Amino acid sequence: MxxxxxxxxxxxxxxxxxxxxxxxxxxxxxxxxxxxxxxxxxxxxxxxxxxxxxxxxxxxxxxxxxxxxxxxxxxxxxxxxxxxxxxxxxxxxxxxxxxxxxxxxxxxxxxxxxxxxxxxxxxxxxxxxxxxxxxxxxxxxxxxxxxxxxxxxxxxxxxxxxxxxxxxxxxxxxxxxxxxxxxxxDVTPPRAGRPASEVFAGTALEGARITGRLASVVDTYGGQLLELYEENEAFYAAADDDLHDAWRAWEIRDAVRTNLGAASPVPEDAVTMLVVSDLHCNTGMSPLIRSTAELSGTDVMLNAGDTTMNGTAVEKACVDSFAAAVPDDVPMIVADGNHDSVLTSAQEAAHGQVVLDGSVVEASGVRILGDRDVLETRIGEGTTVARERTPAEQAAELAATACAEGDVDLLLVHTPVVGDPALESGCVPFQVSGHTHRRAGPVQVGQGIRYVSASTAGAASGQATVGPLRGTAEMTLLRFDPEDGRVLDVQVVSVNPAGQATVHDREPVPEVVPAVGQLEPTAAPEAAPVTPSPEASPVATPLELEDPPDGGSTQEPSPSPSPEGPLAP
Incomplete structure (x- = not known):
């Protein structure tokens, strides 16, 4: 053997x-x-x-x-x-x-x-x-x-x-x-007599086969869904093309202004920041946000909150879509709003976004202070305090932190009035916020400048934000001078419900006029008169609203938005 x-x-x-x-x-x-x-x-x-x-x-x-x-x-x-x-x-x-x-x-x-x-x-x-x-x-x-x-x-x-x-x-x-x-x-081949549904032809679900009662539902309503899908795709694709055309037209106009000496010189190391706010899950705007960031050479993106509608786990797709709109190597700084949640913050952080938590962060040389909203609004349920402190206490804490740090360049919060004590103290030179769905400013508040962004989703009262725009969507570009530590100008980029994009000219930020006898920042106040109603979403007290360029809305935000509509600011 x-x-x-x-x-x-x-x-x-x-x-x-x-x-x-x-x-x-x-x-x-x-x-x-x-x-x-x-x-x-x-x-x-x-x-x-x-x-x-x-x-x-x-x-x-x-x-x-x-x-x-x-x-x-x-x-x-x-x-x-x-x-x-x-x-x-x-x-x-x-x-x-x-x-x-x-x-x-x-x-x-x-x-x-x-x-x-x-x-x-x-x-x-x-x-x-x-x-x-x-x-x-x-x-x-x-x-x-x-x-x-x-x-x-x-x-x-x-x-x-x-x-x-x-x-x-x-x-x-x-x-x-x-x-x-x-x-x-053991792989089951397609069953005989079960053809692919024609409703899904040309979509990501092309070739899908339907069984049971769902087949009749798709036959009945699938055409409506497909029409909505195609309408949505066509609307935002055309709007994105129009945005590129509008940007090129503005560049020519700006070049002429510069050659004529009408444009003020800007430092070569100026930092460009793109502000979005109140996106409310309108993922159709994602390509336009990315286009604006790329065309402008954005260095930092600022999200003033309300990325979602209810802050639920299923809205991760919304967070993912907006994260995909951020160009590589561009930081996204977020101050989550009352329609977001702790879960939303975790989803954003998973994409590498910086979610503000009451401390100062630095991005491209800009020192930014902010925090997520202490209130949470749920559709059909109203608004509740979701954190250990009230809006007034949060406002006072932000003001105290700003004065203790001493060199904060920008305050990013969702609700405008939460930042008022910090502006009044003189420890914050510029504030960015959202929440009201209406643009306001830049206007002096206390010893700082406040700018309220309109909704980047085109959120309109009583209207859903998914699908083609029901209202005008806006984004804002800010240019920051790192040497002087101040925001130089604001530039609004808007898209109206007809899908027409407008790139507005830059508007200089007004200089702060010191109060009589006050040249240095004051100490932070102990408390701020911020008393939003617990029965509805907090909104800013009546603001001094600028006339938006090109006939934009000048309507003041309602102090008591209806919880019955699809969105409460």
């Missing part, structure tokens, strides 16, 4: 470890799962081996798409309820409610790739965690078996199995190949 040749010890261990790793990876990948959202719904995503992406909508049926994953892998999506804080309804007609629902789903269809990317990374992370966990279990089990066997028994087993290394390896490979073949053979 021919004596079996025993492979070297290192090779045997390599084969054992490789087999264990492969088995654990297969386990990790095929059992990966994630809890994210699908449109306004919460949803559970689970990897399986049927070669299909199947969205289970319960008694309504399923939506099936051929899986793009290799090796027969697919994904099962179990759609769950819409979170309770998104289900508030009014006394509108059934058709009005349907249109409202279509608007919410439009957020998903407007930028489905955002959701797809989030799901992909979540499943990859889940697979990695499960793989590592399985490896730990295998390693602990092997160590336990080693201890139980003892040295003598281990030597006996090694002497018996080592000469059969190649046979055992071949057997493991055969089992793996057969198992893979069975998995691939």
């Amino acid at each position: 021919t004596e079996r040749r025993t492979p070297p010890r290192w090779l045997r261990w390599t084969l054992v470890v490789t087999a264990a790793v492969v088995a654990c990876v297969v386990y990790g990948v095929t059992t990966a799962s994630a809890e994210l959202n699908l449109g306004p719904h919460e949803a559970v995503y689970e990897v399986d081996t049927d070669g299909l992406v199947v969205t289970d909508l319960g008694p309504l049926g399923t939506l099936e798409i051929d899986s793009p994953l290799p090796l027969g892998l697919g994904v099962d999506v179990t759609v769950q309820e819409i979170p309770a804080d998104l289900t508030a309804v009014d006394d509108a007609s059934t058709l009005d409610k349907l249109v409202g629902d279509l608007d919410r789903y439009l957020q998903f269809y407007d930028s489905p790739q955002i959701t797809f990317d989030a799901v992909t990374w979540a499943l990859v992370a889940s697979a990695a965690r499960r793989t590592v966990g399985a490896l730990v279990v295998v390693a602990l089990a092997a160590w336990g078996v080693r201890l139980l066997l003892g040295p003598r028994r281990r030597d006996e087993l090694s002497a018996t199995l080592a000469p059969r290394t190649w046979q055992l390896t071949a057997g493991a490979v055969v089992v793996g190949v057969v198992g893979s073949t069975l998995v691939a053979g």
Whole structure:
């Protein structure tokens, strides 16, 4: 009998470890799962081996798409309820409610790739965690078996199995190949008589097959949804093109002004900051925000809050979309608003954005102080204090911090009046805020300048912000002189409901006129008269509003916005 040749010890261990790793990876990948959202719904995503992406909508049926994953892998999506804080309804007609629902789903269809990317990374992370966990279990089990066997028994087993290394390896490979073949053979092909729905032709869901009662729903209302999707895509694509044209026209106009000596010289190291505010999940504006940032050479982006509508987990797609609008290497500084939440802040921080928390941060040489709003507004539920202090206490703390730091260049808050004590103290030269959905300023308040940004979502009273604009959307460019430590000018970029973009000329920021007998900053006051109503979203007290350029709205913000509408400022 021919004596079996025993492979070297290192090779045997390599084969054992490789087999264990492969088995654990297969386990990790095929059992990966994630809890994210699908449109306004919460949803559970689970990897399986049927070669299909199947969205289970319960008694309504399923939506099936051929899986793009290799090796027969697919994904099962179990759609769950819409979170309770998104289900508030009014006394509108059934058709009005349907249109409202279509608007919410439009957020998903407007930028489905955002959701797809989030799901992909979540499943990859889940697979990695499960793989590592399985490896730990295998390693602990092997160590336990080693201890139980003892040295003598281990030597006996090694002497018996080592000469059969190649046979055992071949057997493991055969089992793996057969198992893979069975998995691939178990892939369910598209069922006969179930054609792809024509509604999804030309969209990210092209080729989807519908089952059950959902099929009739899609046949009935799918055309409406597709029309909304196409209308939304066309509107913002045309608006973005118009924005580029408007910017080129403004550059020519500005060059002429400069050659004629009508434009004031600006330091070469001036910092350009782009202000957005009250985005309220209107992801259609994301491409225009990015275009403005790139065309202007923005160095810092400032978000004055209300990125979402209700601060829920399913609005992560909104945060993701706006994060994608930030150019590489440009910092985003955020002061979250009353329609955001702690969860929103965490989602923004995950994208590398700097979420203000009451301390001073520095971006491109600009020292910025700010904090997220202490109030939280939920549609249909009103406004409550969500932190340990009141708005008045927060205002006093910001003023005290500004005076203690001594060199704050800009205050970024959501609600304008929260920054008034800091401006009155003279310890903050310039404040940026939002909340009112109306532009105001720049105007002197106390010993500083206050600027209130209009809504970048074009938020209009009683109107949803998803879909084509219902009101004029605005962004603002600020230029900051790092040597003098002051904001030089403001420039408004607007898009009206017709999709027409306007790049307004720069307007110089007025010089601060010191109070009589007061040339130095005063100490921060102990408290500020900030008393927003707990029954409705806080808004600024009546502001001295500038006439917006080119016929923009001059309406003052209402002191008592209705909680019945889609958005409370």
